[in-house]
Amino acid sequence: MKKMYNKLLTLVASSAFILAIQAVNAASREHIYQGEEPEALKKYKK
Structure with a gap:
């Protein structure tokens, strides 16, 4: 029973x-569409 609970917890996590991650990606995409680059992207491009 405990193993099953641990598996479920891992799946949820x-x-x-x-x-x-998907939410962050979506937010980043919206910034780009608005002509703004997120700070993280600016750092990678340097």
Whole structure:
């Protein structure tokens, strides 16, 4: 029973992590469409 709970917890955590990454990507894309570059992109381009 405990192993199953741990697996479920891991699945939820990884799903939340993926959703967070997607949210950040979407926010970055919106900035680019507005003609603004997020700070992170500016650092990578230097």
